[in-house]
Amino acid sequence: MSTLAVLVQAHAAGVLAPLKPKPPGLPNPAPAPVPGLQGPLSTIVGWGKWLVFWLGVIGILICAGQMAIGRRNRHSFAADGAAGIPWVLGGASLAAIAVPLVGVFIHP
Secondary structure, three states, X not given: OOHHHHHHHHHHOOOOOOOOOOOOOOOOOOOOOXXXXXXXXXXXXXXXXXXXXXXHHHHXXXXXXXXXXXXXXXXXXXXXXXXXXXXXXXXXXXXXXXXXXXXXXXXX
């Protein structure tokens, strides 16, 4: 039996609590910048992106060096370099999508 079928049966039997909608009238203001901090915070985020970019480049170069050095008689060293590549790319990718990712949850 699929998970969906189990959930439907549990809901029909009253096992699951019904979803309660939000009470009307609760305030949900949009995000607003703190006066005077928007410029400095944008600068700090820009510095962070720049730093992560160069750390990613250095990380890939280190992985490449490990793979080149470990080519002969140091297979585990080469394997460590190859295993590091997805981590470097994952970190760089996460840094690249940080602002849009947070923007999905908090709409400015």
